[in-house]
Amino acid sequence: MTGLRAAQGPYFGDFGGRFVPEALIAALDDLSIAWDKAREDPTFGLELSGLLRDYTGRPSPITEAPRFARSAGGVRVLLKREDLNHTGSHKINNVLGQALLTRRIGKTRVIAETGAGQHGVATATAAALMGLECTIYMGEEDTRRQALNVARMRLLGAEVVPVTAGSRTLKDAINEAFRDWVTNVETTSYVFGTVAGPHPFPTLVRDLQKIIGEEARQQVLDRYGTLPTAVVACVGGGSNAIGIFHAFLDDPDVALVGCEAAGDGIDTDRHAATISKGTPGVLHGAKSYLLQDEDGQTIESHSISAGLDYPGVGPEHSWLASIGRASYRGISDAEAMEAFALLSRTEGIIPAIESSHALAGALALGRELVEGGARPEDVTLLVSLSGRGDKDVETAIEWFGLTEGGGPGLRGADEEADR
Amino acid sequence: MTRTSGAAIDDARAQGRAALVVYLPVGYPDVATSIEAARTAVAAGADVVELGLPYSDPGMDGPVVAAAAQAALDGGVRTADVLHAVEQVAATGAATLVMTYYNPVLRYGVETFARDLAAAGGAGLITPDLIPDEAGEWVAAADAHGLDKVFLVAPSSTPERLELTAAASRGFVYAASTMGVTGERATVGERAAELVARTRAAGAERVCVGIGVSTAEHATEVAGYADGVIVGSAAVRALGSAPGPDGLAALGELVGRLRAGVERAGAA
Ligand SMILES: Cc1ncc(COP(=O)(O)O)c(C=O)c1O
Numbered sequence: 001m002t003g004l005r006a007a008q009g010p011y012f013g014d015f016g017g018r019f020v021p022e023a024l025i026a027a028l029d030d031l032s033i034a035w036d037k038a039r040e041d042p043t044f045g046l047e048l049s050g051l052l053r054d055y056t057g058r059p060s061p062i063t064e065a066p067r068f069a070r071s072a073g074g075v076r077v078l079l080k081r082e083d084l085n086h087t088g089s090h091k092i093n094n095v096l097g098q099a100l101l102t103r104r105i106g107k108t109r110v111i112a113e114t115g116a117g118q119h120g121v122a123t124a125t126a127a128a129l130m131g132l133e134c135t136i137y138m139g140e141e142d143t144r145r146q147a148l149n150v151a152r153m154r155l156l157g158a159e160v161v162p163v164t165a166g167s168r169t170l171k172d173a174i175n176e177a178f179r180d181w182v183t184n185v186e187t188t189s190y191v192f193g194t195v196a197g198p199h200p201f202p203t204l205v206r207d208l209q210k211i212i213g214e215e216a217r218q219q220v221l222d223r224y225g226t227l228p229t230a231v232v233a234c235v236g237g238g239s240n241a242i243g244i245f246h247a248f249l250d251d252p253d254v255a256l257v258g259c260e261a262a263g264d265g266i267d268t269d270r271h272a273a274t275i276s277k278g279t280p281g282v283l284h285g286a287k288s289y290l291l292q293d294e295d296g297q298t299i300e301s302h303s304i305s306a307g308l309d310y311p312g313v314g315p316e317h318s319w320l321a322s323i324g325r326a327s328y329r330g331i332s333d334a335e336a337m338e339a340f341a342l343l344s345r346t347e348g349i350i351p352a353i354e355s356s357h358a359l360a361g362a363l364a365l366g367r368e369l370v371e372g373g374a375r376p377e378d379v380t381l382l383v384s385l386s387g388r389g390d391k392d393v394e395t396a397i398e399w400f401g402l403t404e405g406g407g408p409g410l411r412g413a414d415e416e417a418d419r
Numbered sequence: 420m421t422r423t424s425g426a427a428i429d430d431a432r433a434q435g436r437a438a439l440v441v442y443l444p445v446g447y448p449d450v451a452t453s454i455e456a457a458r459t460a461v462a463a464g465a466d467v468v469e470l471g472l473p474y475s476d477p478g479m480d481g482p483v484v485a486a487a488a489q490a491a492l493d494g495g496v497r498t499a500d501v502l503h504a505v506e507q508v509a510a511t512g513a514a515t516l517v518m519t520y521y522n523p524v525l526r527y528g529v530e531t532f533a534r535d536l537a538a539a540g541g542a543g544l545i546t547p548d549l550i551p552d553e554a555g556e557w558v559a560a561a562d563a564h565g566l567d568k569v570f571l572v573a574p575s576s577t578p579e580r581l582e583l584t585a586a587a588s589r590g591f592v593y594a595a596s597t598m599g600v601t602g603e604r605a606t607v608g609e610r611a612a613e614l615v616a617r618t619r620a621a622g623a624e625r626v627c628v629g630i631g632v633s634t635a636e637h638a639t640e641v642a643g644y645a646d647g648v649i650v651g652s653a654a655v656r657a658l659g660s661a662p663g664p665d666g667l668a669a670l671g672e673l674v675g676r677l678r679a680g681v682e683r684a685g686a687a
Binding site: 017018019020021022023025026027165166171172175178179182183184185186281282283284285292294295296297298 | 474475476477478479481485489492497498521522523524525526527547548549550552553570571572573574575576577580584595598599600
């Protein structure tokens with residue numbers, strides 16, 4: 001299987017396309033053309049790489065996590081530190097590119113959807129930096145779960161609109177953002193936050209996020225002289241995962257593992273495990289796997305992590321799953337929170353709960369490989385640490401009962417760390 | 420014999436007026452009342468009925484239609500109910516289209532949906548999130564079953580896209596009066612007349628205008644340049660303005676006024 005990196009959309013295998021109202025087609029065509037030009041334009045490239053270096057702080061380092069790795073069968077665990085980016089997650093990589101593109105095509109306003117608030121914060125940040133007007137749509141449920149990020153966006157000068165329709169989470173925020181876009185498309189860019197949505201968004205966002213894997217692949221080679229055994233990332237819409245997977249797509253010996261949110265458990269009906277449990281359909285402008293009922297109505301997803309609480313997934317992931325190039329597994333809320341606590345205690349890094357799904361996936365995968373006969377010293381797992389957990393402290397307080405002296409939930413993590 | 424939307428529009432044209440098209444979502448406020456509402460609209464002068472198939476993520480709908488769809492889904496409406504409603508409403512003799520987002524059709528099976536819709540006496544589909552470029556499967560199924568394919572155009576559509584859409588459509592082309600979602604507006608966008616002219620120039624036989632058409636005055640204005648006047652949110656709001664017979668009466672009165680508005684344009 002070679003040449004997978006060349007896939008450009010609008011279709012990835014059977015997945016992708018543009019299932020949107022005609023009113024948006026002109027804007028999507030304009031965006032496709034603008035992006036095709038910009039990515040070939042050295043001036044744009046220099047401007048973007050300058051911002052990524054001087055504003056975001058790229059390249060992000062890789063950090064070895066040996067104390068954490070003891071719980072992963074003693075294999076080598078490497079963290080790609082997107083949490084160290086300005087604004088605290090990988091989302092900024094995409095947003096700076098799209099904001100530059102907005103300026104280039106002469107629009108003055110950006111809108112975005114956000115779940116965890118990280119994409120909203122990144123968009124508000126880029127808007128402040130470039131003097132663009134900014135409106136962020138966020139499900140009302142998420143504005144509660146992620147109150148800190150709502151305040152950050154407002155400090156950055158963005159208008160935050162709580163969305164009260166449907167399940168009041170990310171999917172409804174996307175619907176509302178599309179409604180705004182179709183109405184204001186002449187002045188407004190929709191800065192889409194993940195590799196889902198109609199073409200060209202899956203390609204555009206992928207192109208802007210693939211720097212994660214390009215850097216990491218070289219960093220691992222430079223430091224260890226070998227490619228990783230597997231690359232592990234959490235999958236909401238799938239942007240950090242595609243971002244870190246992409247550089248490895250044509251390295252057939254490197255396993256690619258996406259971790260979907262399994263909520264209460266993969267066999268319950270409260271999860272967000274779109275590829276593991278969904279079926280192909282159309283949602284938010286693209287054909288891809290989605291959680292839907294017999295009539296094609298979207299089923300509400302559930303996850304402790306707002307950023308993974310989405311019943312759809314990007315079409316390139318559906319394709320990679322369908323051809324067997326990447327595999328996808330479910331990680332429950334409890335498994336993610338255990339990994340969240342473990343990384344905090346063992347490495348001094350508080351991860352985003354989204355990223356904790358990838359960490360939990362790495363714990364399980366490391367143990368499985370060693371149980372399957374691999375020698376721990378031969379296994380290297382590269383994990384996308386897509387964001388930091390500051391925004392999640394409130395959720396952690398509730399989950400672990402972190403009142404005076406620490407709750408019972410944390411003791412397990414201590415014991416793991418000391419083993 | 421199923422009445423097509425083209426025949427309904429041509430008959431109105433023969434009477435020297437534009438056709439009146441009324442949108443109502445199935446299952447709002449409940450399935451039986453929504454069928455009754457469609458019959459009421461036909462009795463009050465609607466030439467074509469668009470039955471909405473409620474969908475969980477109605478990205479092209481404003482608050483009135485979106486809330487009605489959500490209420491219908493909360494009430495348990497199913498795709499099968501929509502096909503049942505089509506049968507009941509088509510029996511009135513009115514051309515009966517289904518307006519639906521694509522995923523429920525895809526999930527049902529595009530060919531199976533076309534077969535069952537045709538068997539129920541439905542005229543065809545209006546597909547707000549399906550452009551002809553992505554519609555290969557639906558076009559084949561519609562052609563096999565002789566169904567109308569109503570695609571949309573918007574003020575932002577280029578001449579090339581107007582041609583593509585006009586060529587792919589059967590029945591009529593749905594011209595969105597303005598850039599935006601469904602909902603009542605104080606005025607119908609001034610770009611609507613220009614869009615109708617451009618769509619005709621691109622080869623469309625019949626062009627109907629929707630989005631924002633709310634009052635008899637709007638109906639008169641739009642009927643002055645288009646082949647049909649489409650009213651959605653205002654009809655849904657009238658139906659929802661009071662429970663039971665009073666809502667139906669309010670809808671009937673609104674449709675009567677709209678029909679008079681359409682006829683005024685014909686007389687002018
Ligand atoms: C830190 C972090 N990781 C991951 C995600 C999930 O998005 P994606 O799957 O597009 O990377 C989010 C989304 O909010 C996030 O904030």
